[in-house]
Amino acid sequence: xxxxxxxxxxxxxxxxxxxxxxxxxxxxxxxxxxxxxxxxxxxxxxxxxxxxxxxxxxxxxxxxxxxxxxxxxxxxxxxxxxxxxxxxxxxxxxxxxxxxxxxxxxxxxxxxxxxxxxxxxxxxxxxxxxxxxxxxxxxxxxxxxxxxxxxxxxxxxxxxxxxxxxxxxxxxxxxxxxxxxxxxxxxxxxxxxxxxxxxxxxxxxxxxxxxxxxxxxxxxxxxxxxxxxxxxxxxxxx
Numbered sequence: 001x002x003x004x005x006x007x008x009x010x011x012x013x014x015x016x017x018x019x020x021x022x023x024x025x026x027x028x029x030x031x032x033x034x035x036x037x038x039x040x041x042x043x044x045x046x047x048x049x050x051x052x053x054x055x056x057x058x059x060x061x062x063x064x065x066x067x068x069x070x071x072x073x074x075x076x077x078x079x080x081x082x083x084x085x086x087x088x089x090x091x092x093x094x095x096x097x098x099x100x101x102x103x104x105x106x107x108x109x110x111x112x113x114x115x116x117x118x119x120x121x122x123x124x125x126x127x128x129x130x131x132x133x134x135x136x137x138x139x140x141x142x143x144x145x146x147x148x149x150x151x152x153x154x155x156x157x158x159x160x161x162x163x164x165x166x167x168x169x170x171x172x173x174x175x176x177x178x179x180x181x182x183x184x185x186x187x188x189x190x191x192x193x194x195x196x197x198x199x200x201x202x203x204x205x206x207x208x209x210x211x212x213x214x215x216x217x218x219x220x221x222x223x224x225x226x227x228x229x230x231x232x233x234x235x236x237x238x
Contacts, residue, residue, distance in 0.1 A: 013065050021058040028054065028111060029182055036115045036126055036133070037183065043118050043193050046182035047127075050114030052158070056107060116176045118197065125174060136170055138204055143169045146198075146234055147211035148218050162217035164230050166194050168201075191229040195236075202238045210234045 029046065037044050110128045117124040123136040145167040149159045159165075166178045178197070181190040202208060212234055219227050 017058060017061045017065065020061055021054065024057050025054045028108075031112060032115050033183055035112075036124075037117055038119065038124075040119050041117050041183075041185060042120060042197065043178070043184045043190060044182045045116040045118070045176055045178060045180050047114040047116055048177055048180045049158075050111050051180055053107060053111050115182065118178070123168075123170075123176075125170075125176070138201060138206070140171050141168050141201065141206050142171045144198075144201060144206055144208040144210075145169065146208070148214040148230070148234075150214040150217065162214070162220055162222075164191070164218055166198070166233065189226070191226050191233070195229050195233050198233050198236055202236055205238050208237050210237055 032046065033044070113126050113128045113131045115126045117126075117133075121137070123138070123140070124133045125136065126133045145165070147165060149161060149163045149165065151161050164179055167175050168178065169175050178194050179190060184190050184193050210233075212231075215227075215231065215234065218230055222230075
């Protein structure tokens with residue numbers, strides 16, 4: 001019976017943690033859209049790797065769950081923490097809370113400001129160092145890199161085999177992958193919007209490095225209407 005109870009408890013906790021993580025992500029994306037995205041946008045990017053930092057909240061939720069579960073277990077077993085441990089915790093309780101809150105404020109700020117907006121005429125790049133945004137014209141793009149990630153080892157939550165990428169490199173060295181999308185005008189699929197933007201950029205004679213080497217991997221998990229757009233983008237060179 002205890003095993004069944006534990007199984008149900010852990011299962012419900014995992015479901016709740018996943019739901020809360022998704023909710024946090026959606027709240028952040030909604031705030032980004034409200035704070036940084038103008039009406040004339042084509043698409044906006046939730047920049048990598050900050051977009052993956054949302055998973056830190058999932059880790060914090062898991063740690064919190066096991067901490068509370070451990071405390072409850074000790075209470076039921078009438079076990080007290082070691083005196084030195086208890087004294088240290090009581091003495092530094094306020095300091096720990098302040099540090100925890102400050103770390104979360106900084107983390108949230110870094111995630112929230114990791115946005116790039118693409119309009120018909122310019123690129124606005126936000127960051128924790130430039131929350132007011134830095135504007136670039138299309139002529140400030142030094143190079144385009146596009147293709148499909150191949151069959152090799154990738155760290156979890158980074159990239160994966162068959163994933164399409166479209167990276168614009170600016171003259172100041174900044175790189176932005178337009179496939180890390182936060183939102184697209186009129187909810188159009190990002191591949192169609194990137195294809196439209198790509199035509200404009202290629203017509204401006206911006207250098208483009210494109211590779212069809214791993215294109216076949218994208219056909220394993222995408223419908224043809226999307227792979228057709230990927231092929232169109234990669235083959236559209238100046």
